[in-house]
Amino acid sequence: MNAIIITIGDEILIGQTVDTNSAWIANRLNLIGIDVLKIISISDKREEIIKALNDSKQNVDIVLITGGLGPTNDDITKETLAEYFGVGLVQNNEVLNHIEKFVIKRKAHMNERNIKQAEVPENCKILQNEIGTAPGMLFEDGKRIIISMPGVPFEMIELMKNNVLPILKDMRSDLHIIHKIILTQGVPESKLAEILENWENNLPDTISLAYLPSPGLIKLRLTAKGDNELMLNNAIKKELIKLESIIPELICGYDSEKLEELIGKILLSNNKTICTAESCTGGNIAHLITSISGSSGYFKGGVVAYSNDIKQNILSVNKSIIDDYGAVSKQVVEEMALGAKKIFNSDYAIATSGIAGPTGGTNEKPVGTIWIAIANNDGVYAKKYIFGDQRERNIQRASLTALNMLQKLVLRKEL
Numbered sequence: 001m002n003a004i005i006i007t008i009g010d011e012i013l014i015g016q017t018v019d020t021n022s023a024w025i026a027n028r029l030n031l032i033g034i035d036v037l038k039i040i041s042i043s044d045k046r047e048e049i050i051k052a053l054n055d056s057k058q059n060v061d062i063v064l065i066t067g068g069l070g071p072t073n074d075d076i077t078k079e080t081l082a083e084y085f086g087v088g089l090v091q092n093n094e095v096l097n098h099i100e101k102f103v104i105k106r107k108a109h110m111n112e113r114n115i116k117q118a119e120v121p122e123n124c125k126i127l128q129n130e131i132g133t134a135p136g137m138l139f140e141d142g143k144r145i146i147i148s149m150p151g152v153p154f155e156m157i158e159l160m161k162n163n164v165l166p167i168l169k170d171m172r173s174d175l176h177i178i179h180k181i182i183l184t185q186g187v188p189e190s191k192l193a194e195i196l197e198n199w200e201n202n203l204p205d206t207i208s209l210a211y212l213p214s215p216g217l218i219k220l221r222l223t224a225k226g227d228n229e230l231m232l233n234n235a236i237k238k239e240l241i242k243l244e245s246i247i248p249e250l251i252c253g254y255d256s257e258k259l260e261e262l263i264g265k266i267l268l269s270n271n272k273t274i275c276t277a278e279s280c281t282g283g284n285i286a287h288l289i290t291s292i293s294g295s296s297g298y299f300k301g302g303v304v305a306y307s308n309d310i311k312q313n314i315l316s317v318n319k320s321i322i323d324d325y326g327a328v329s330k331q332v333v334e335e336m337a338l339g340a341k342k343i344f345n346s347d348y349a350i351a352t353s354g355i356a357g358p359t360g361g362t363n364e365k366p367v368g369t370i371w372i373a374i375a376n377n378d379g380v381y382a383k384k385y386i387f388g389d390q391r392e393r394n395i396q397r398a399s400l401t402a403l404n405m406l407q408k409l410v411l412r413k414e415l
Contacts, residue, residue: 001061001172002035006052008067008077009151012041021066021156028160032168033175033225034062044068049080053146061144062168067151069134071113077148078137082121085139089119092126092135099133124148127163131155136163176229180236182220182243183253185404189213192250196220199246204235215393216400217252217259249413252404259403260288266410267298272347274406276302277315277340279327280354280370284399300344305336315339328353328365330373330382337375337382348410349375350402354385356394370398374409381409 005025011017022039029036037060042048049068056063068077082089096118103110117133120126127136127147132155139146147164149156184192189211193200200209206226212219222239224232244251253262267274276286286302289295303314308327311317317335325331336351354370361367367389373382385401387394407413 001033002037002059003029003062003064004037004056004060005039006049006056006063006065007039007041007151008044008049008065009041010043010074012067013043020153021151024153024157025064025066025160028165029168031177031179032165033172033177034168044074044076046076046080046083049077050084053084057144061171063144063146064164065146065148066156069117069148069150071117071133078120081124081137081139081146081148085121085123085141087122090122091115091118092120093118094128095120095126095135098128098135102133127159129155129159130162131158138167174227176224176226176232178224178229178232178236180222180240181255182222182240182251183257183259184218184220184247184250185216185252185259185400186250187218189218192218192220192247195247196243199239199242203239206232207235207239215396216398249408252407258288258292259400259407261292263289263403263407263410264292264295264298266407267348268294270410272410273298273300273344274348274350275300275340275344275346277336277349277351278302278304279306279311279336279352280356281352281395281399281402282306284395285350285352285402288399288403300346303340303343311336315343326365328355328369328371330371330384333371333373334375334380334382337373337380341375347376348406350406351375352398352402354394354398356391356398357389358391361389368394370394370401372398372402372405374402374405376409381405 005022007019007022012019019041026036040052042052068075099114099118100110103114120137124137124139127138129135129150132150132152134150136159137148149159203209207222207224210221212221222236224236226232252259278285283302283304289299305311305315308322312319315336316339317332321331321335333351333353336353337349340351341349351373352370355361355365355367357367366386368387370385370387371382373380387397
């Protein structure tokens with residue numbers, strides 16, 4: 001089965017609002033085996049809505065629409081759908097009662113616009129919107145179905161979860177889709193693809209592989225499709241075992257887990273603590289660590305040592321080392337890590353110093369040069385990386401690389 005997603009709203013086309021609805025819907029459709037052929041964003045104009053509906057007629061099983069169901073004059077989706085199907089609008093008492101209760105609960109008063117929202121095309125099936133006033137509407141149009149939902153993201157998501165997805169799952173009850181996400185860190189996408197080429201070429205027909213790169217991480221998504229769920233799960237597990245034997249040093253997590261979340265679990269289970277001393281990453285590592293609930297159980301604190309004065313006076317980096325080697329150097333970043341570990345009395349300390357860019361590089365130390373050090377009770381370990389010339393990407397890549405270095409050290413894997 002396949003689908004088209006139509007998002008309606010001038011605010012999307014002028015860049016005032018980011019269309020997160022279609023991404024969320026497409027992801028959920030994929031999980032139940034429905035292929036999305038096209039995502040369309042159109043304006044709040046009658047002719048554009050009708051054209052989009054006409055264009056989607058051929059070879060499409062499902063059309064999902066969001067937007068244009070509000071109480072204002074520019075919300076014309078409902079009227080246009082009625083015109084498209086050649087029917088009138090009728091007041092739905094179930095919807096009207098729901099709107100009245102919704103408005104009274106918020107200590108407001110019903111007005112004509114609220115009452116008008118209870119009018120729906122006479123040929124639609126109502127999908128009750130429990131957290132808003134605009135109902136969802138389902139239409140049967142020959143062999144395809146058309147479902148219209150509010151554009152407010154949290155209302156759309158609630159309708160999808162409670163009403164739409166169960167309907168679509170029933171239509172796709174014969175197909176199972178299983179996803180397994182493997183988080184990797186340490187090599188670029190092209191190199192990873194080269195390493196995995198033979199394994200990828202020998203995947204069974206029921207399993208596909210996708211590379212999902214982002215700054216500092218590459219996700220590998222294994223997808224198995226078929227009518228036998230047990231066989232698909234076993235096939236995924238078999239390929240995962242092979243993958244873990246090929247790139248054990250590159251795998252840093254699975255599925256929806258975040259690297260900073262994994263680090264927290266590892267530190268807690270080992271009863272260890274961590275602190276940070278950041279220059280080029282500007283506190284981003286500390287931010288990632290503390291974004292996880294319960295991080296106070298293992299994170300002692302951090303220093304953003306952007307200037308050399310702070311490196312010297314707070315972290316006790318010797319001025320002569322900075323003068324001799326420069327702030328972006330193995331020697332300085334090691335001193336930063338050791339200094340932070342002493343200040344916070346932690347088991348581990350992460351330190352970073354580099355040239356995030358886009359300016360400040362030299363022939364000897366180009367933009368993207370980052371030194372990362374981790375100190376523990378056995379000593380200090382430092383490594384140099386050269387990432388690229390984009391500042392935000394460099395900060396993110398350095399932060400995730402540092403966390404992965406920490407994970408390997410705690411687990412006593414090769415750095």
